[in-house]
Amino acid sequence: MTYSLTTPLYYVNDKPHLGSTYTTLACDALARFQRLEGNDVVFITGVDEHGQKIQRTAADRGVTPQEHCDAITKRYISLWSDWGISNDRFVRTTEERHLPLVEAFFKRCEANGDIRIGRQTGWYCVGCEEFKDEPPEAKDPYCPIHQKALEWRDEENLFFCLSNFQDKIEQLISQPDFIAPANRRKEIQNFVAGGLRDFSISRVNVSWGLPVPGHPGHTFYVWFDALLGYLTALLDDGGTVDLDRLASVGWPAQMHVIGKDILRFHAVYWPAMLMSAGLPVPARVFGHGFLTREGQKMGKSLGNVLDPELLLERCGTDAVRWYLLRDIQFGDDGDFQQQRFSDLVNNDLANTIGNLLNRTASMARKWFGDAVPQAGTAIATDHPLRQHAEAAIGQVRDAMPDMAFQRASEAVLQLAIQANGYLNERAPWSLMKQPGQEDAVGSDLYAVLECCRIVGLLLNPLVPDLSERILNQLGQHTMPEQWHDALIWGKLPSEQPLPKPNPVMQRLELESPL
Structure with a gap:
């Protein structure tokens, strides 16, 4: 069987951090396991490269958005290589082949009556790339996540009619295996029970985005564009960019692995979009927790951010992988001590x-x-x-x-x-x-x-x-591609020469803080 799994498509506003490394290492462990079990694995990772946040960051740096994306994406590719990540595909949403897929997907949703024009009015966070539920009369509203002031928006947008899918989404999220771990499912069920509202899928006056066909001046909202990157990656097999080919290349995904902060987009918005386009939904969405450091949230202002490049250099892949996967129950928040x-x-x-x-x-x-x-x-x-x-x-x-x-x-x-x-x-x-x-x-x-x-x-x-x-x-110089036979007791050959022992794992001696 084809087992396709994905990390999020990481937003290239800044360089990779430990959180994105944690998610990618976990997916790598699952991908390696599935290959050993004999499954045909398509392990997808990549980057999300559009949106106003990137447009502004590039302007602040005095470079074009594409130059900014190229530089940050290069760091992701290099870091995953250094960590030994075994991904099969790496997708960029600025790739030329991504636009025709997004257009074809949008046209399906539009033809099925799930796209409407409307006005979006409210307080908007550029950092989160989303509107916030602040009252219009709110004074000096700010985003607690990005610690920045919200911006007032009043503009014409295209909307995806999420409200059309209330019953179908309720049925989907009631399935015990769709959202993991179990405590995340309750969060999403409470959100959906409050009533699904149509959400904006386009922006005006944002040039750094994919143009919406048939709607001059509109570019796709970054989330609509980014989620479709999973499909673009699967279709990057040398064949045509054709939504009807997805079933033959590994869709639906067996597992989306994401941070808990973007669970709503993957467990509610994304399935509804797929339903509208006549495509199957993923088998499972896994929302994992966040990492803190010595009991404190990591942040630049606190100066306690763990740099994955420094961790790799000082400690090596085995030590970090073992600690993150062994000490923290995946799905829960974890503290790096x-x-x-x-x-x-x-x-x-x-x-x-x-x-x-x-x-x-x-x-x-x-x-x-x-x-x-x-x-x-x-x-x-x-x-x-x-x-x-x-x-x-x-x-x-x-x-x-x-x-x-x-x-x-x-x-x-x-x-x-x-x-x-x-x-x-x-x-x-x-x-x-x-x-x-x-x-x-x-x-x-x-x-x-x-x-x-x-x-x-x-x-x-x-x-x-x-x-x-x-x-x-032990004198075994090749790891089997599949381990069914190798895991049978007694497979170590008697009289096989044993090389001179050397320590297989050096002790960690960290005299200074990481």
Whole structure:
């Protein structure tokens, strides 16, 4: 099956931040898992490049909007490459092929009677690119998100008739799997219960946008244009930009992953637009929480913004991926705490997993000719480590499709803990001194090394670089494209040469604040 998933299309008003990195890393973990499960994955990310905010930012910088977009988009592409993100498509809403798709989609909605002309009057936030529910007589209204004054607007706009879809949207959001996590569904249900109102899909006097066909002077509202980028990306397969081809290239998306602040656009506006155009809605929309730092909201004014480029340079991909996916229940808000970050990475990856592999491989090399010992009794169905490994495999494969990365990480870590406990209990360093116990020691070491191999495989979606180093340390130099056969207990070949052990994870020593 085709499994298509998307990050948001990030707004290029400024350089990438930790929030966009967090979302992208989570999607990357899910994409890697789905590929290992044997699915044909189309992992989409990209950028949203239109709107008045970009127009003004570019003017303030003394460059054209296109020059501004090119510079910021280049940083996104470079950063995702540095982080090892495995996206299949990267879409820009300034691409030439995006305009004909937007026009074709709009014409379908218009032909179906879901577009009307009207006046939009009210207080508008350029930063949010949306009107706010402030009373007309409000004095000095401002946006609490962007800490900027709102602007009064009174202009002719085109409207999408969202009110036409009240019943259909109510039915859609009542489905338990459409919005995740469950607490977000209640928020959207409360919003929809208040009555859906038509929303503006065009602006006048905003030149940096796509022109609306048949309506001179109007450009598309950035949200209408940006959401359609998901479709443009799917159709970027060498074929024509034809909405009727979407079913053959992976639409509907299996998963949209977005921050909770834009859930309404993805769970209400976007499905209604698709319904109007006669296209299927996505299978699931996942709204995750926000990241704070040491209990405080991150912001330039506080000087506590975590730069993803600096994090990568000082800590590496494995440490950051593990902390964000292991420590925070995806969907909830999370707090980045530097001491906990170091402690988790060092205890989980360097100590529990890394030292387990290092000391077991060292003993195997010392006593069994630099190679994996014979399996012996380790392959028995009732062997305790085999049972723990098979349980961990099931837990990971159950957790990952629901983006329960914390649960998946814990299952892998617990397997390593069980293997450490088994090794300490069996004490091969003592048993080897007893006559006639060589086979028993070999079997014990084989079982622990096999646990390490399973750990390495299960870690691949979460921390792919560490996974590769673990497997290499076991003489396994290629990660399988699919892991069904590889996850069967006993696949580590006896007598396979073991390379000289090297630490697979360096300890984090962060003496100064990130």
